[in-house]
Amino acid sequence: MSNGFALRNLNNRLGSAAVSDYGAHVLRWRPAGEAEDVVWSPSSVILASNKAIVGGVPIVFPWFGPGFANGHGLGKKPNHGFGRIRTWQLDAESFSHDYAHYTLDSADLEPGDVPWLESAEEGADAPTPQFHADYEVRATDTLTVTLTVANTGATAFSYEAALHTYFHVSDVAQVRLAGLGGAHYADATDGFKPCVQSDPEVSFTGPVDRVYESDGVLELHDAGLNRTVRIAKSGSAQTVVWNPGKPYGTLVNDKVAGEWREFVCAEAANCREYAVTLAPGESHALSQSIAVL
Numbered sequence: 001m002s003n004g005f006a007l008r009n010l011n012n013r014l015g016s017a018a019v020s021d022y023g024a025h026v027l028r029w030r031p032a033g034e035a036e037d038v039v040w041s042p043s044s045v046i047l048a049s050n051k052a053i054v055g056g057v058p059i060v061f062p063w064f065g066p067g068f069a070n071g072h073g074l075g076k077k078p079n080h081g082f083g084r085i086r087t088w089q090l091d092a093e094s095f096s097h098d099y100a101h102y103t104l105d106s107a108d109l110e111p112g113d114v115p116w117l118e119s120a121e122e123g124a125d126a127p128t129p130q131f132h133a134d135y136e137v138r139a140t141d142t143l144t145v146t147l148t149v150a151n152t153g154a155t156a157f158s159y160e161a162a163l164h165t166y167f168h169v170s171d172v173a174q175v176r177l178a179g180l181g182g183a184h185y186a187d188a189t190d191g192f193k194p195c196v197q198s199d200p201e202v203s204f205t206g207p208v209d210r211v212y213e214s215d216g217v218l219e220l221h222d223a224g225l226n227r228t229v230r231i232a233k234s235g236s237a238q239t240v241v242w243n244p245g246k247p248y249g250t251l252v253n254d255k256v257a258g259e260w261r262e263f264v265c266a267e268a269a270n271c272r273e274y275a276v277t278l279a280p281g282e283s284h285a286l287s288q289s290i291a292v293l
């Protein structure tokens with residue numbers, strides 16, 4: 001793409017955000033009046049081709065983690081799909097102080113990006129999915145991000161997706177995430193073991209990597225920052241909750257050893273058994289909406 005690593009600033013009287021064309025990636029967001037960003041970015045944000053941006057709102061598409069189909073992981077690379085390492089097309093006409101609209105088309109992808117679910121069953125000859133993806137960002141005193149994927153081809157396909165938001169917290173060990181009490185989840189730190197959330201709130205006393213079956217609203221309580229963040233969503237059967245519980249490779253700047261304590265990921269997802277299947281002509285919208293209460 002000729003526009004490389006263009007960054008867009010959305011500034012208005014109700015809030016501010018920054019978005020990168022690379023990955024259509026919201027880098028940060030803060031409602032007016034808040035002392036700290038709500039959507040977290042690390043002390044160093046590295047923009048490099050074929051490298052995923054850390055922090056913000058990575059778009060996970062069209063597979064989650066290494067991909068999943070027919071009951072098993074697919075070992076696909078890059079982790080979380082190619083959506084976050086492609087430069088999306090900004091709609092310059094509609095871009096404004098509080099709105100950005102991006103698109104990504106299968107026609108613009110690079111060799112190797114598709115087909116994306118090449119399981120043994122489907123084989124290498126599986127038809128190449130044809131899709132059109134829209135991504136809308138509205139940033140005022142609420143941040144709303146919406147990924148809509150349409151099947152523009154003649155064959156049905158399935159995809160996984162997540163809006164992998166990093167929330168800024170005072171200290172991960174001190175915050176509580178409410179809204180998942182009683183929900184079933186797969187514990188990714190323990191081979192996706194099936195579990196039930198017995199405590200009404202999720203706390204982070206060690207590595208947490210869970211795929212909850214939940215379409216509900218979350219509240220992230222942070223006494224240290226003196227705020228509660230409401231996290232609503234639509235078109236999403238699952239909520240992924242993640243913090244590595246320790247320094248995490250190159251996820252954050254290695255020189256800032258404690259950065260993993262500054263965020264919690266709460267992701268609106270459709271992955272694994274909840275992958276979305278689109279018949280020709282169908283589309284699906286996945287949305288997350290965030291506000292400080």
Ligand SMILES: O=P(O)(O)OC[C@H]1O[C@H](O)[C@H](O)[C@@H](O)[C@@H]1O
Pocket residue numbers: 052065079080188209210240241242251265
């Ligand atoms: O390092 P990344 O590819 O950005 O992935 C970061 C994390 O994303 C998700 O939350 C997954 O559930 C985790 O298993 C993964 O480690």
